[in-house]
Amino acid sequence: MNICVVGSGYVGLVTGVCLADFGMHVVGVDKDRAKVEALSRGKVPIYEPGLETLVQKNMEEGRLRFTTELGPAIEEAQAVFIAVGTPPKSDGSADLTFIREVAASIAQHLNGYKIIVTKSTVPIGTGQMIEAIVREGAGSRHKFAVVSNPEFLREGSAIEDFMHPDRVVIGTRDPRAAELMMDVYSPLAAADVPFITTDVETAELIKYASNGFLATKISFINEVAEICEACGANVEVVSKGMGLDNRIGPKFLSAGPGFGGSCFPKDTRAAAQIARDQGLKFRIIEAVLEVNEATQKRMIAKIEDALGETTGKTLAVLGLSFKPNTDDLRESPALPIVQGLLDRGATVRAFDPEAMEGCKPLFPTLTYCENAYEAAEGADALVIITEWNQFRKLELDRLYELLRQPLVIDLRNLYDPDKMAAAGFRYVSIGRPEGVPETRPTAVIEPVRAARGRS
Numbered sequence: 001m002n003i004c005v006v007g008s009g010y011v012g013l014v015t016g017v018c019l020a021d022f023g024m025h026v027v028g029v030d031k032d033r034a035k036v037e038a039l040s041r042g043k044v045p046i047y048e049p050g051l052e053t054l055v056q057k058n059m060e061e062g063r064l065r066f067t068t069e070l071g072p073a074i075e076e077a078q079a080v081f082i083a084v085g086t087p088p089k090s091d092g093s094a095d096l097t098f099i100r101e102v103a104a105s106i107a108q109h110l111n112g113y114k115i116i117v118t119k120s121t122v123p124i125g126t127g128q129m130i131e132a133i134v135r136e137g138a139g140s141r142h143k144f145a146v147v148s149n150p151e152f153l154r155e156g157s158a159i160e161d162f163m164h165p166d167r168v169v170i171g172t173r174d175p176r177a178a179e180l181m182m183d184v185y186s187p188l189a190a191a192d193v194p195f196i197t198t199d200v201e202t203a204e205l206i207k208y209a210s211n212g213f214l215a216t217k218i219s220f221i222n223e224v225a226e227i228c229e230a231c232g233a234n235v236e237v238v239s240k241g242m243g244l245d246n247r248i249g250p251k252f253l254s255a256g257p258g259f260g261g262s263c264f265p266k267d268t269r270a271a272a273q274i275a276r277d278q279g280l281k282f283r284i285i286e287a288v289l290e291v292n293e294a295t296q297k298r299m300i301a302k303i304e305d306a307l308g309e310t311t312g313k314t315l316a317v318l319g320l321s322f323k324p325n326t327d328d329l330r331e332s333p334a335l336p337i338v339q340g341l342l343d344r345g346a347t348v349r350a351f352d353p354e355a356m357e358g359c360k361p362l363f364p365t366l367t368y369c370e371n372a373y374e375a376a377e378g379a380d381a382l383v384i385i386t387e388w389n390q391f392r393k394l395e396l397d398r399l400y401e402l403l404r405q406p407l408v409i410d411l412r413n414l415y416d417p418d419k420m421a422a423a424g425f426r427y428v429s430i431g432r433p434e435g436v437p438e439t440r441p442t443a444v445i446e447p448v449r450a451a452r453g454r455s
């Protein structure tokens with residue numbers, strides 16, 4: 001099957017290369033000429049583990065190419081996947097300008113039955129909007145069907161997520177389109193991935209409801225962490241105790257500096273706006289957003305409290321991307337935290353394995369370092385913001401020597417407070433008591449006894 005994927009960003013590129021790897025012929029289209037030129041040379045302009053190798057393999061095997069020419073790519077394709085950005089507008093709702101542009105181009109180049117598949121995260125009613133644009137532009141010359149196929153991949157493990165999803169959601173009213181979609185995803189069906197086939201609106205809402213729920217778990221545990229700090233409890237143990245309950249599950253229960261990235265903040269704001277458009281209030285989501293903003297502010301206060309005075313202090317910041325294994329800085333919690341520290345008169349020495357180039361235009365006054373140790377040199381405190389694996393096993397003796405004072409503020413709870421205290425550090429983390437050198441009794445997690453009832 002010939003497939004055209006419009007938009008070669010995180011989602012479009014991963015979708016295109018994975019579908020090519022399934023054996024389909026894929027043309028990736030992007031209006032960014034520099035991006036297309038780089039991709040045509042096999043160079044992937046974003047950092048995503050395994051992506052470049054898979055792009056090169058599928059290009060060499062003749063199933064994947066890139067172009068800026070949307071018209072011919074649409075004409076050749078049986079399925080057009082839309083994976084352009086849907087950035088937030090000032091009221092929080094999704095900006096659908098790029099989606100409309102693509103729909104208008106499809107209308108112009110419709111030359112036979114095609115399925116138009118929305119991979120981008122779009123509000124309820126967008127499928128109908130695309131249908132109206134294409135119908136108006138193309139008239140009744142050719143039949144087409146609109147499909148909602150929201151994407152759930154996570155940056156940093158995007159290929160793995162695309163190839164082994166928890167589920168595939170297909171929203172369409174057209175049985176022929178549903179059949180074609182099942183054909184596209186047949187390798188996943190063969191691997192027993194569950195499929196949900198539903199209408200367009202339900203599929204669109206599944207994506208917002210899922211991201212809203214995950215963001216809720218994060219804000220929930222961040223509030224629990226604040227309560228732990230006030231009463232001397234340990235959020236790590238609370239979250240473990242909660243997560244062992246199958247009804248809750250352990251994921252997205254790590255306390256930290258608040259959620260960021262290109263999806264959760266944007267999608268939760270859009271979900272709140274979707275409810276408002278229906279004359280409703282998505283109260284939980286509004287609270288989730290409020291807590292997230294407060295959490296980021298609380299991190300700045302935490303650093304300030306630990307330092308005593310921020311003005312004139314030098315801070316070594318480890319991690320700028322919104323999560324590990326990506327260079328994506330969009331809505332990274334590191335950005336407001338770094339800005340808050342600069343506003344309070346601090347100097348920042350930063351290190352991130354992949355996100356420093358993107359950060360330079362945003363924060364030209366930071367000192368960008370080669371590694372964590374260079375950042376720590378002469379700093380009044382080390383602040384860990386993103387949980388890159390390489391920050392989990394820092395050489396503590398070396399850090400102790402390099403820092404002006406042995407203060408570590410860990411916004412990701414990567415270290416054991418008692419071990420840090422034993423190594424001579426004042427160690428401030430999230431929702432956990434500061435350590436003491438002698439080991440205190442910690443929670444013993446008993447194996448779950450199958451026979452015991454849960455309440």
Ligand SMILES: NC(=O)c1ccc[n+]([C@@H]2O[C@H](COP(=O)([O-])OP(=O)(O)OC[C@H]3O[C@@H](n4cnc5c(N)ncnc54)[C@H](O)[C@@H]3O)[C@@H](O)[C@H]2O)c1
Pocket residue numbers: 006007008009010011012029030031032035070083084085086098101102119120121122151152153154155262263
């Ligand atoms: N990034 C994620 O982790 C993720 C996960 C799931 C869903 N999504 C959703 O997928 C969509 C895309 O996200 P992304 O992170 O890949 O965005 P992105 O900004 O990385 O990529 C979008 C690409 O679309 C291109 N583009 C815009 N208009 C175009 C047009 N008219 N013709 C051709 N190309 C055009 C841009 O140049 C850009 O390269 C968004 O709706 C997002 O919410 C993202």
